[in-house]
Amino acid sequence: MSDHTDRVGVASDATGPAVTVSGAFAEEWEAVAPRQIDPEQWQRFEAYMREIFTAMGLPAGSSSTMDTPRRFLRAIFDATSGFEGDEKLVTAFATECRGGPDCRISQVVEGPIPFFSLCEHHSLPFFGRAYIGYIAHEHILGLSKLTRLVRLFARRFSVQERIGQQLADALDRILAPHGVAVHLEAVHLCTQMRGVRELDSSTRTTYWRGNYDADAQLRAEFIGLCGHRG
Numbered sequence: 611m612s613d614h615t616d617r618v619g620v621a622s623d624a625t626g627p628a629v630t631v632s633g634a635f636a637e638e639w640e641a642v643a644p645r646q647i648d649p650e651q652w653q654r655f656e657a658y659m660r661e662i663f664t665a666m667g668l669p670a671g672s673s674s675t676m677d678t679p680r681r682f683l684r685a686i687f688d689a690t691s692g693f694e695g696d697e698k699l700v701t702a703f704a705t706e707c708r709g710g711p712d713c714r715i716s717q718v719v720e721g722p723i724p725f726f727s728l729c730e731h732h733s734l735p736f737f738g739r740a741y742i743g744y745i746a747h748e749h750i751l752g753l754s755k756l757t758r759l760v761r762l763f764a765r766r767f768s769v770q771e772r773i774g775q776q777l778a779d780a781l782d783r784i785l786a787p788h789g790v791a792v793h794l795e796a797v798h799l800c801t802q803m804r805g806v807r808e809l810d811s812s813t814r815t816t817y818w819r820g821n822y823d824a825d826a827q828l829r830a831e832f833i834g835l836c837g838h839r840g
Contacts, residue, residue: 639699640691640762647687656680689728689735692765697780700759702749714788714821715828719743719835720756721793725764727773729800736770738796738812741836744781745788745821745828751781770796770815778817789820791832 647655659679664670668678705713721741729736740760744751763776774792781790795814802809822828 639697640695640758642694642696642699644694645687652683655683659683686728686733689726690766692762695762697759697762697776697784700751700755700780700784702751702784705746705748705750713747714745717743717745717791717828717832717835718750719791719832720753721836723757723760725760725773725794725796727764727770727796728767729798730767730769732800732804733767734799734803736796736798736800736813738794740764740773740777741791741793741832742777742781743789743791743793743822743832743835744785746785747787749785749787751785770794770798770813774815774817778819782819787820789822789825789828790818791822791829792817793833793836793838 656679659682660670663675663678663682669675670678719741720743722739723742724737725740726735726737728734742756742760759777759780760773763773763780774794778790778792781787781792793814793816795812797812801807801811816829816833818829822832
């Protein structure tokens with residue numbers, strides 16, 4: 611399911627969006643605090659962006675660029691829709707575990723889950739794949755909600771380290787599991803398009819809670835299930 615299916619867009623008039631509109635397949639907790647921008651604000655923001663783009667060298671009067679400020683603002687608005695959700699409203703199901711040693715070592719691993727985010731330092735995109743693992747105790751989570759949680763935290767101005775911590779902490783709170791593992795791998799355009807212009811690097815971050823933190827074998831198994839070795 612693409613992001614466009616999850617989020618229809620924004621209600622608008624001739625000058626721009628006024629309120630957000632959740633998609634038919636969105637969960638309630640994904641849009642509990644819709645951001646509202648009135649038409650006068652939107653017009654003012656467009657004027658700011660037109661001035662900035664023109665100063666940077668963009669020809670503002672051509673048929674292909676006259677609408678660029680509006681399109682840019684709408685793209686940023688949509689790309690940061692994660693600010694409208696609240697992970698504290700996510701609910702879980704009763705576990706399927708019936709006791710025994712497997713309940714403390716058997717992992718649920720979901721991934722790769724594609725994600726896109728905007729770096730809060732330069733407002734440039736970083737994007738990649740997330741892998742989520744947990745060892746259920748009394749609750750499990752619908753697999754689609756793992757994807758939705760990744761998008762909730764990623765579709766904001768953020769940094770990769772924070773997204774991983776937020777995912778690990780949220781799952782730990784929602785599920786109270788025996789353990790949580792999160793692995794993120796992303797390419798950052800702020801290092802490719804500017805600065806060192808490093809084209810072939812990616813950033814990998816891992817986060818452990820509970821049994822994963824204490825058991826090196828569980829960590830190694832999780833990393834192996836993510837498709838990495840060593």
